[in-house]
Amino acid sequence: xxxxxxxxxxxxxxxxxxDWWEMPVxxxxxxxxxxxxxxxxxxxxxxxxxxxxxxxxxxxGFTQHMTCNDVSRLEDGQAQYTALLYPEGTFVDxxxxxxxxxxxxxxxxxxxxxxxxxxxxxxxxxxxxxIRDASDEYAQLALQGPRxxxxxxxxxxxxxxVLPYYRFTLGRIAGADCLVSRTGYTGEDxxxxxxxxxxxxxxxxxxxxAGSSAGIRPAGxxxxxxxxxxxxxxxxxxxxxxxxxxxxxxxxxxxxxDQGPFVGRESLFRIRQEGPDRxxxxxxxxxxxxxxxxxxxxxxxxxxxxxxxxxxxxxGKKSIxxxxxxxxxxxxxxxxxxxxxxxxxxxxxVKTPFYRQR
Numbered sequence: 001x002x003x004x005x006x007x008x009x010x011x012x013x014x015x016x017x018x019d020w021w022e023m024p025v026x027x028x029x030x031x032x033x034x035x036x037x038x039x040x041x042x043x044x045x046x047x048x049x050x051x052x053x054x055x056x057x058x059x060x061g062f063t064q065h066m067t068c069n070d071v072s073r074l075e076d077g078q079a080q081y082t083a084l085l086y087p088e089g090t091f092v093d094x095x096x097x098x099x100x101x102x103x104x105x106x107x108x109x110x111x112x113x114x115x116x117x118x119x120x121x122x123x124x125x126x127x128x129x130x131i132r133d134a135s136d137e138y139a140q141l142a143l144q145g146p147r148x149x150x151x152x153x154x155x156x157x158x159x160x161x162v163l164p165y166y167r168f169t170l171g172r173i174a175g176a177d178c179l180v181s182r183t184g185y186t187g188e189d190x191x192x193x194x195x196x197x198x199x200x201x202x203x204x205x206x207x208x209x210a211g212s213s214a215g216i217r218p219a220g221x222x223x224x225x226x227x228x229x230x231x232x233x234x235x236x237x238x239x240x241x242x243x244x245x246x247x248x249x250x251x252x253x254x255x256x257x258d259q260g261p262f263v264g265r266e267s268l269f270r271i272r273q274e275g276p277d278r279x280x281x282x283x284x285x286x287x288x289x290x291x292x293x294x295x296x297x298x299x300x301x302x303x304x305x306x307x308x309x310x311x312x313x314x315x316g317k318k319s320i321x322x323x324x325x326x327x328x329x330x331x332x333x334x335x336x337x338x339x340x341x342x343x344x345x346x347x348x349x350v351k352t353p354f355y356r357q358r
Contacts, residue, residue, distance in 0.1 A: 023045070076101050179193070297336055301337075
């Protein structure tokens, strides 16, 4: 069983835990935690995420070759959402690249893909680069919500007003050295803190104390999932994987075909010219019931695909989901049926995201 440095802190807060990483699913309840992030702040332990360091004189060029976005545009202290791709143009993983400087880049990768991603990079290593799985050297906390800056500012001398979206800096939070990144997976303003595992418990408790008057709540994986679904952020293994490409997933904005050769470029160029056969769309249930992951999706009574992500939306107070549909059916207003527990739930394709930050 894998445990984060905050395992015992979660138990003290009576978190309901799940296996694999023994991570908290919820504390006081997923609905309360979700709404706290939308209205005040939520604190997540995301220390299960992986971190891969790429260092050396050719670190920037190598990362440019291995990812589909244009890393060369990044300045020191800037982050970028991108992906590692197979030659077929499908996803090895979606990642965030942090440019510490041209000879040192940090990749934040999905927990389930940590070993696979590192091995993929090692197999394609060229030039003067060092590739290292540094995940065990990092804990990661995510403070998300409209009052997150106010709360974090109480624990640091850093001027958070001058830290733009998808930028990061180095500084001290509650006395601990941190990489402070203005990024997140919820659709709200927020910060992700990379720090030593030994300092994680102190910073965790300091943030909860500093935010107690602002409505902060510890939040688990259930709220994290509904928050990201409302803003249509993809989940690897559900909405994207080794069978899907960026064009059909609606992630063409992270692909720069003009940046030069990169793994998967030729396939993505061809797919763009020919057009994808299917697209990932959002839908709403128009009656009672909740769509769940893997529920069959029917069009005109015939099975078309399955729900890639489905849940109740606490912000919209409705059942929502994502599914891949044939291109000609992937249009707002298209009527669907979702088969859930032998019931057919009426649904309709809608524009996404389902929620927009106020």
